[in-house]
Structure formats: structure tokens, C-alpha cells
Amino acid sequence: MTETGEHMATEMQEVKFYQTGTFTVGNRLLAEDERSVQANMQRTNSLNSGHRACQGCGEALGARYAIDAAMRATGNQLIAVIATGCLEVFTTPYPESSWQIPSIHSLFGNAAAVASGVAAALRVTGNSATRVVAQGGDGGTTDIGFGCLSGMFERNDDVLYICYDNEAYMNTGVQRSSATPPAARTATTMAVGKEPGNVFGTGKNMPLIAMAHNIPYVATASVANLRDLEFKVTKAMGIHGARYIQIHVPCPLGWGSLPADTIKLARLAVESGLFPLFEAEHGELSGSTKIRSKVPVEDYLRPQKRFAHLFGKEPDTARLARIQAAADRNIARFNLLPQ
Amino acid sequence: MLKQIEGSRAVAEAVALCRPQVICAYPITPQTHIVEGVGEMVKDGTLTNCEFINVESEFAALSVAIGASAAGARTYTATSSQGLLFMAEAVYNAAGLGLPIVMTIGNRAIGAPINIWNDHSDSMSMRDAGWIQLFAETNQEALDLHIQAFRLAEALSCPVMVCMDGFILTHAYDRVDIPMQAQVDGYLPPYEPRQILDPADPVSIGAMVGPEAFTEVRYMAHHKQLRALTLIPQLSAAFERQFGRASGGLLRSYRTEGAETIVVALGSVIGTVQEVIDEMREAGTRIGAVSICSFRPFPLAALRDALQNAARVVVLEKCLAVGLGGIVSDGVRKALSGIQLKGYTVIAGLGGRAITRASLLQLFTDATEDELEQVTFLDLNAEVVNHELERESAARRSGPTAEAILRRLGTVASHIG
Numbered sequence: 001m002t003e004t005g006e007h008m009a010t011e012m013q014e015v016k017f018y019q020t021g022t023f024t025v026g027n028r029l030l031a032e033d034e035r036s037v038q039a040n041m042q043r044t045n046s047l048n049s050g051h052r053a054c055q056g057c058g059e060a061l062g063a064r065y066a067i068d069a070a071m072r073a074t075g076n077q078l079i080a081v082i083a084t085g086c087l088e089v090f091t092t093p094y095p096e097s098s099w100q101i102p103s104i105h106s107l108f109g110n111a112a113a114v115a116s117g118v119a120a121a122l123r124v125t126g127n128s129a130t131r132v133v134a135q136g137g138d139g140g141t142t143d144i145g146f147g148c149l150s151g152m153f154e155r156n157d158d159v160l161y162i163c164y165d166n167e168a169y170m171n172t173g174v175q176r177s178s179a180t181p182p183a184a185r186t187a188t189t190m191a192v193g194k195e196p197g198n199v200f201g202t203g204k205n206m207p208l209i210a211m212a213h214n215i216p217y218v219a220t221a222s223v224a225n226l227r228d229l230e231f232k233v234t235k236a237m238g239i240h241g242a243r244y245i246q247i248h249v250p251c252p253l254g255w256g257s258l259p260a261d262t263i264k265l266a267r268l269a270v271e272s273g274l275f276p277l278f279e280a281e282h283g284e285l286s287g288s289t290k291i292r293s294k295v296p297v298e299d300y301l302r303p304q305k306r307f308a309h310l311f312g313k314e315p316d317t318a319r320l321a322r323i324q325a326a327a328d329r330n331i332a333r334f335n336l337l338p339q
Numbered sequence: 340m341l342k343q344i345e346g347s348r349a350v351a352e353a354v355a356l357c358r359p360q361v362i363c364a365y366p367i368t369p370q371t372h373i374v375e376g377v378g379e380m381v382k383d384g385t386l387t388n389c390e391f392i393n394v395e396s397e398f399a400a401l402s403v404a405i406g407a408s409a410a411g412a413r414t415y416t417a418t419s420s421q422g423l424l425f426m427a428e429a430v431y432n433a434a435g436l437g438l439p440i441v442m443t444i445g446n447r448a449i450g451a452p453i454n455i456w457n458d459h460s461d462s463m464s465m466r467d468a469g470w471i472q473l474f475a476e477t478n479q480e481a482l483d484l485h486i487q488a489f490r491l492a493e494a495l496s497c498p499v500m501v502c503m504d505g506f507i508l509t510h511a512y513d514r515v516d517i518p519m520q521a522q523v524d525g526y527l528p529p530y531e532p533r534q535i536l537d538p539a540d541p542v543s544i545g546a547m548v549g550p551e552a553f554t555e556v557r558y559m560a561h562h563k564q565l566r567a568l569t570l571i572p573q574l575s576a577a578f579e580r581q582f583g584r585a586s587g588g589l590l591r592s593y594r595t596e597g598a599e600t601i602v603v604a605l606g607s608v609i610g611t612v613q614e615v616i617d618e619m620r621e622a623g624t625r626i627g628a629v630s631i632c633s634f635r636p637f638p639l640a641a642l643r644d645a646l647q648n649a650a651r652v653v654v655l656e657k658c659l660a661v662g663l664g665g666i667v668s669d670g671v672r673k674a675l676s677g678i679q680l681k682g683y684t685v686i687a688g689l690g691g692r693a694i695t696r697a698s699l700l701q702l703f704t705d706a707t708e709d710e711l712e713q714v715t716f717l718d719l720n721a722e723v724v725n726h727e728l729e730r731e732s733a734a735r736r737s738g739p740t741a742e743a744i745l746r747r748l749g750t751v752a753s754h755i756g
Contacts, residue, residue, distance in 0.1 A: 079536045081406065082545075092546040102536040104409050105545035106432050110402035113394065117361065117406025117414075118536060120390040124360045124412055130538055148402060151395035 037069045037230050044071040044100065046078070051098035052090040056259025058249030058266060059087055059164040061223045063135065066162050066247065069230040070133050071101065073237035077129045079103070079118055083111035083136030083145055086171040087164060109144035111136045112152040115159040123158070131158070131237060138165045138179035141246075142206045153213035153242045160236045160243040163206060166251035174254040178204045181274070182326075183319055185306040186254070196309040200322060207280070210244040214283040217243040222277060223250070224266035228289055232279065248275045256305020268300035273327035276334040288334045297324045340517050346478040346508040349515045350443055350501075351376025353482040355386045356523040357441075357489045359415040360530075361407035362391050363400040367422040368455045369505035370445035374417050397422035401429035401440070408438040409544055411537075413489065413530040416440065419505055420447035423461045427468075434469025434560065436545060437533070439492035439499070441485065442470075446606070446657075447505040448690040452741040456691020457505040458657040459605065463634075463666050469560050471499040471567055472635040473587065474605040478503075478513045483586035484632075486518070487574050489527055494570060496533040497563050502634075504607040504657075506691070518582055526581045564636035571633050589638035592645050594620055595627030600707050601646055602628040603671055604655040608687070608694050612655065615699045624707055631667070642674040651681035653706045655717075657688040664714040681709060687717035723747060 037043050046067040053060035071078050080103040082088045088105045091098040106114045115134035122130050134152075136145050141163040152159055168186045169175040175188040182200040185191040189198040210218045216239045221229040229247060236243040250257060250265045257265055269275035270289075274297060277289035298320060301307040310316045331337055342349075350373050354362075362381070364374035380386040390407075394400045400416045408414040418426065423444060433440050444462045448454040462472055473488060475481035481503040488499040503509060534544060548556055568589065575587040593613050595601055602612055609630040619626050629645045631638065646652055652675070654668040663669075665684035672682060683706055688694045698718050705711050727744055731737045 077538045079410065079538065089547060092543055093549070094543070094546050097543040097546060099543045100541065102538055102541040103543045104406070104536055105543075106402060106405050106436070107428055110398065110405075110429060113399040113402035114406035114409075116392065116394075116399075117363075117403035117408070117412075118410040119406075120361045120392060120403065121407040121410030121412035121414075124388060124390045125410075147396055148399050151399050154395070155392070 036227050037072050038065060038226060043068045044076060046071050046080075046099070046101045047091060048098045048100050050096055052093070052096075053086070054253050054259070056250075056252040056262040057086075057090075058223050058251060058262050059137070059166060060090070061262070062164050062229070062247040062249040063087055063091075065223065065226055065229050066233045066245070067101070067133065069233040070131070070160065070237050073234045074131045075129070076101075077131065079130060079132045081106070081111050081115040081118060081132065081134040083134075083140035084108035085137040085140050087135060087137065089171055108140055110148050111140060111145055112159065112161055113148040115161065116152050116155065116157040119158045131160070134159055134161045136161075136163055137170070138163060138167060139169045139177040141165075142178045142204055150209075150213065153210060153215050153244070156215060156241045158240050158242075160233075160245065162233075163244070163246040164249045165246050166249045166254060168251070168254050170251045170254040178202070179206070182323065183307060183310055183316075185309065191309045195319070197306070200319070207244065207246050207278075211280045211283050211285075213242070215242040215244065216240075216282060218280040219245045220248070220275065220277050221245055222248045222266045222270050222275060224263050224270055225277065225289065228277060254306070256308070257303055261303055265300065265303065268295060271295045272297045272300045273331040273336055274300060274323070276330045276336055278334045285334065288336055290338050291331065291336045294331075294337065297327050340519070341514055342517055343512060343514050345372060346481060346503065346511050346513065347372030347445075348376050349478050349482045349513075349517070350485055350503070351380065352517050353485040354415055354441075354443075355380045356518065356520055357415075357486060357527055358388070358413065358529075359386075360389055360412035361404065361414045362389060363394050363403045363414075363416040364391065365394050365397050365400045365418070365422065367397070367419045369447060369457075369509045370417045370419040370422070370443065372509065373443055373445065377415070397426040398429055401426040401433060401442070404440045404442075405429060405433050405436065405438055408433075408440050409436065409534070409536050411530070411532045411535040413493075414438075414440045415442070417443035417445065419445040420449055420455075420461045423465060424449060427465065430465050430468045430470065433498045437496045437560075437563075439489075439496050439530075441488045441492055442498065442500050443485070444500050444502045445505040445509045446502050454690040455505075457507050458689045458691070459502070460658045462500055462502045463658045465500070466635055466666070469497070469564075470635065471495075471497060471564065471633070473499065473501050473632055474634055475501065475503040475508060476607060476609050476630060476632075478508055478511060479515045479584075480586050481508055482515055482517070483578060483582070483584070486523055486527060487578055487587050491567065491570060491574055493530055494574075495563050495567060497567070502606070507607045516584070522581060526578065567633070567636050568638060568640075587632055589633045589641045590629055590631045590645060593628040593630070595629065595645060595649075598625050598627035599650040600624070600626040600653065600703065601649040601651075602626070602653045602655055602703065603631065603642075603646070603667065604628065605631045605634060605667065606657065608655065608657065611694060611696055611699060615696055615703060618696075618700065619703060626703060626707065634667070637670045637674075639670070639674045642671065643678075646671070646675060646680075647678055649680060651683065651706060651709070653683045653685060653703065653711070655685045655687055659686050659689060683711045684714045685711075685717055686714065692718065
């Protein structure tokens with residue numbers, strides 16, 4: 001067992017090998033029932049290939065991983081609700097709709113409420129086998145869809161809401177949302193002036209807000225950690241009531257990153273502590289995925305053009321330190337380092 | 340069964356008889372008593388197999404209704420005024436998706452200034468959203484129209500608003516005939532969705548549509564409303580056969596035989612209009628009235644038939660197209676295209692201003708003598724308006740208009756009615 005391997009306290013099969021440099025367990029080294037949904041040739045491909053997402057789109061990956069896992073968990077009895085946004089635009093145009101499952105897109109800000117309606121109709125028509133998943137981007141979730149989402153949580157409607165968080169309004173051309181991190185350049189937090197990019201001390205943490213509703217299940221996940229993501233979606237589908245999963249999905253277009261770096265950046269966000277992976281049940285933190293090899297926030301920020309102004313001729317050490325402090329706070333708050 | 344009950348309760352009982360499966364509720368005056376009524380019936384077990392959902396806004400109310408309807412449930416909600424505006428985006432969406440939701444509008448003014456009383460500004464603001472809009476004259480008709488509305492909505496896969504005057508109908512206690520469940524079941528078959536979210540037969544609903552097909556999709560929505568022009572009278576006739584009383588239809592004429600002057604109106608005011616017409620007919624004036632029940636689709640041909648032999652038409656509107664005049668008048672003019680007659684628009688009853696018999700008698704008398712302006716505001720207090728205009732011209736910082744007018748009027752109770 002390698003030194004880093006000891007950090008992963010798994011209660012499942014003892015894992016001996018990881019793919020070089022990734023900490024990803026090769027599926028072939030695992031027992032059949034512990035392999036990922038995506039590794040299975042029989043996976044549903046609920047979100048089919050041929051859609052119009054950009055190269056390296058984290059949201060397309062996240063949606064496919066999540067919905068395939070939800071399909072397996074429900075025996076393929078699933079209805080999807082989609083908020084307006086990239087996911088809707090790149091998947092729905094006929095005749096190339098990528099949805100292989102029944103899906104409805106209504107508006108930007110009402111996905112959670114539409115899903116509540118679907119759940120109510122399923123309940124009243126006695127269809128207990130079919131479940132509903134609502135999906136939105138961070139803008140459709142934390143900003144314009146916030147009211148409907150909070151209402152769905154508060155009523156504890158039987159809906160899993162998944163937020164694909166790429167930290168800005170990418171579909172409209174990369175404008176700031178309340179999930180945009182400090183210092184990030186967007187079209188409305190321009191990289192000009194004394195303190196270029198998004199201001200500090202703003203934004204909202206939707207997973208914590210979801211927890212404050214005392215709903216049965218809240219989790220964060222990342223496209224860099226497929227098995228963790230699938231585990232959380234599967235777990236969520238085993239629970240009735242309101243559930244919330246926020247999946248961190250890098251956006252090469254909005255972040256100014258290489259399409260090939262999507263998974264790498266998602267992993268660095270986790271390993272730096274900037275995007276903590278945790279679970280909460282009924283309002284209480286119930287677990288977190290440990291950082292296996294802590295990296296400074298610089299490693300995550302530097303490859304992204306949206307943070308380029310932090311690394312000019314004179315690095316913006318003061319603001320980098322503030323971002324590092326936020327990461328360290330996450331590490332302490334969510335217990336992200338092994339004791 | 341005859342009952343002496345509040346209009347809202349009558350509507351609640353009618354809705355319950357239609358066996359709705361999902362009802363979304365968000366409170367706004369004067370719609371509240373309706374959803375309270377159905378909510379109670381769900382809770383006490385009178386209305387079974389129905390989900391009653393308290394939501395956090397009107398936008399959510401209609402959004403939940405959209406999801407429920409798309410998943411195959413018969414769905415109902417109700418709202419008024421600001422609530423309808425707050426759900427505006429979903430109002431267009433429900434129609435665009437072709438979901439047969441039925442919604443009651445307890446008609447109420449739109450602010451600012453905030454006002455809880457009746458006029459037609461709210462539903463008229465959504466006239467082009469793609470919903471069918473039926474206006475009730477009485478509480479009995481409001482009750483009956485809901486039963487017709489579910490059948491109409493589901494036949495066409497198109498949402499229907501049943502509009503009833505806030506307070507004047509919603510809060511009035513009146514005698515209504517509540518049908519038996521078996522009668523309603525005989526008229527309204529179970530909901531058979533045209534489209535449904537079903538894992539056994541997956542479809543995508545609400546896909547993006549580009550310029551290559553958008554016009555055709557919109558034309559289909561228009562065509563649906565044109566079909567409603569035929570279907571509404573048929574369903575009204577079928578209703579009369581089933582329940583033994585006439586309700587609904589596109590429009591109704593009252594004493595228009597040989598009428599030189601015809602008054603066009605919608606909703607509860609038609610009762611007062613008819614009383615004034617009776618009085619004027621007795622005095623020998625050749626005057627009649629047409630009440631429009633179906634405002635959307637707008638019955639152009641039927642209205643033309645009803646009005647074309649008149650010398651003048653007076654459109655009495657409880658709404659205002661600011662900067663233009665009347666909203667209903669526009670449709671009436673279109674119906675009479677190419678026919679030479681005098682047309683008058685009268686803006687009346689805004690924000691609950693009482694439309695009295697005395698005022699109408701004077702108004703119609705002036706009309707028959709062609710002494711009306713093209714656009715008239717019934718019972719407008721010119722003294723107050725002129726004073727405010729002078730005040731505003733005297734000082735740059737004259738302050739808010741509404742508040743200045745209220746201050747000048749003093750105690751309001753003596754000015755109502």
C-alpha cells in the first residue's frame with residue numbers, strides 16, 4: 001500500500017492500485033458490484049451522445065453520470081426536469097434531443113416547482129415506482145430558481161434537485177452568479193480596475209442553505225470523483241423527500257481552461273479545499289470525502305484564465321492569501337483532512 | 340341542489356365535482372376563499388384522490404401545475420391581480436406547452452397604486468398568453484363555467500381561465516344550483532392527456548424551437564383558439580342538455596332586436612346594464628346589450644352578427660389600455676371592420692369604483708344622443724384631476740400623485756358608491 005493509499009479509509013474491498021497520478025481506482029481492479037455505473041456496458045446513456053455541448057463540458061459529464069446512476073437506482077423509472085440554461089440548450093433541440101428518458105423544460109427559475117408538480121401527479125396517480133430529478137445550473141439554482149427551490153425543500157417534496165455548478169451564467173456568455181467565486185473574471189465582474197474580477201465577501205453557499213431546511217439529504221460532488229458522485233446520487237434515490245446534490249462542473253469556455261483539463265481542474269478544486277465534498281442528513285453534516293493530497297489554491301487557480309489577473313507581473317498575494325484562507329476554512333469546517 | 344352560499348364556495352364545490360388531482364394554492368385577495376374551500380374538502384376527505392399543495396408564490400403555483408399537468412394529472416389553481424402578473428412567465432409557458440390547466444381569476448385591479456378591488460386589468464393583461472378566457476356574469480355561471488372549462492381545456496389541450504369579478508361575485512352570497520356528482524361525471528370524462536411524461540414512452544417536452552418551426556408552433560396555438568370558437572358553443576349546448584340551464588357560450592344578446600344602441604360588456608356589470616336597458620326600453624329607447632363570455636378566443640364573427648345592425652356601440656370596459664383607451668374596444672372595432680357606425684369606449688369600475696344605475700342611465704342617454712367623447716371615464720372626478728394637474732404644474736417636487744389625491748379627498752368612506 002502506498003503512503004497516499006493509507007489515507008483512504010475504505011470499508012469496502014481493500015484497494016491496491018490507482019491509476020497513475022489520479023487516485024482513480026481502475027474499475028478492472030474492483031469486484032463487479034463495486035464498479036461504476038459508467039463502467040457498465042448496460043448503462044442507460046440517459047443523456048445520449050451527439051448533443052451540442054462544448055468540448056470538455058463538465059456539465060455534460062456531470063449530467064450523464066448523475067442521471068445514469070439515478071436510472072440504475074430507480075430501475076429506469078425516472079422523469080427529468082430541466083431548467084433553462086446550457087444543459088437545456090445543448091440537449092433538447094429536436095430532432096437531436098439527447099434525452100433518452102421523459103423530460104420537461106419549462107422555465108429558468110421554476111425547475112424545482114415543476115418537479116414538485118410531477119412528484120404530486122405521480123403520487124396521486126399511484127405511480128410510486130417512478131421518481132423525478134430536477135436539474136439546473138448555478139444561476140438557475142442559487143439565483144433565479146432560489147424561491148422555488150426553497151419551497152420544494154420546505155415542503156419536503158419527493159424530488160432530487162441536482163445543481164450543476166460551473167460558477168457563472170455560461171449560457172448567456174459568462175456573467176456572474178451568486179456562485180461565482182471571489183476574484184473570478186466574468187463578463188460582469190471584469191478583470192479591470194484596482195481589484196479585478198468578482199468581489200470578496202459575496203455569494204451564497206447553496207448546500208448549507210439546503211441543510212438549513214433540514215431536508216433528508218444534501219451532498220456535494222465533483223466530476224473528478226465519479227464513484228463518489230454515483231454513490232451520492234444512488235444514495236439520494238434511496239431516500240424519499242427533498243434531496244439536493246451540487247456537482248462541481250468546470251466550464252472550459254467560462255473559466256478559460258483547456259477542455260482536456262476539466263477533470264484535472266475539478267480534482268484540484270477538491271484537493272485544494274475550495275470545493276469540499278460532503279454529505280448532510282436532516283440538517284447535520286454526516287460525512288466528508290477526505291482530501292488525499294492537499295494542494296495550494298494556486299495550483300487550481302493558475303491554469304484558469306478567469307484568474308489570470310492574480311498572477312500578473314506582481315502576483316496578487318493578498319487576494320491569493322484570502323482565497324487560501326477560504327480553502328483552509330473549508331478544510332477545518334468540513335473536516336477534509338484525515339486526522 | 341340549491342344552496343345559498345358565497346361565490347367562492349360555489350366555485351370551490353364546482354371544482355371539487357370536476358375531480359381535480361392536483362391543486363396549487365397561494366393566497367391573494369380576493370381569490371383566497373376559493374382555494375381555502377377546495378383545500379378544506381381535500382383535508383376533510385370530501386375530495387379524494389387529490390393533492391393540495393401550499394406553495395411559496397404564484398410563480399410556483401403555476402409551475403407546480405405545469406409539472407403536474409405534464410405528468411398526467413387534472414390540475415387547478417386560482418389567483419388574482421399581482422399574483423397573475425407574478426406568474427406571467429409561467430402563464431405563457433403553460434399555454435405554449437399546451438397543458439390543460441384550469442385557473443380561476445378573481446378579477447382585481449393591478450397596482451400601483453395598490454388596490455384590492457375589482458376590475459379586469461389582471462386577466463386582460465394576459466389576453467395574448469394563449470389561454471382561453473371565459474368571463475362569468477353571475478355566481479351560477481362561474482360555477483357552471485368551471486365544469487365546462489375542464490372539458491374545454493382537455494378537449495383542446497389548452498389552459499383555460501375562468502374570470503369572475505373579485506368581491507362582486509367571489510364574496511357575494513347568492514343562490515346557486517350545485518349539480519350532482521353523477522351529472523358532472525356524465526359531462527366531464529376522465530382526463531386523457533395528449534402528452535405525458537411516461538418512462539414507458541419517453542418524450543422531451545419544452546424543447547428549444549428555432550426560426551425554422553417557431554411560426555408553425557405559434558400558428559398551432561392560434562388554430563387551437565379558432566377551434567375553440569366552434570367548441571365553446573357546442574360545450575355550452577351540451578351543458579344545457581346535461582344540467583338543464585344555459586351557461587357560457589361565446590356571447591349573449593339582450594334586447595338587441597331593432598336596437599340602435601348596443602352596449603357591450605363583460606362580467607357581473609351586465610346585470611346592472613340590463614336593468615338600465617329595461618328602464619330605457621320602457622321609455623321607448625331602442626337599446627340593447629351584448630355580453631361577451633369568451634374574451635379569448637375573441638368571437639369576431641358572432642360579435643359582428645350581433646352588432647352590425649346597430650347605429651352605435653358603447654363598449655363598457657373595466658380595464659384601461661393606458662395611452663390608447665379601451666382593450667375590449669379594439670376587438671369590437673375589428674369585429675365591425677368595414678361597417679359604418681359610431682363607437683364609444685367607456686372606462687368604468689376601475690379599482691372597484693361602483694358602476695351605478697344612475698351613472699349608466701346618464702351615460703347611455705348621452706350615448707343615444709351622440710354626446711359622448713370617443714373615450715369616456717365614467718364618473719371621473721374632474722375637479723380632483725384638474726386640481727392635481729395644477730398642483731403638479733406649480734411645483735417641480737410635487738410629490739407622489741396618488742397620495743396627494745387621497746389627501747385632498749380626505750376620509751374615503753363617504754366617496755365610495
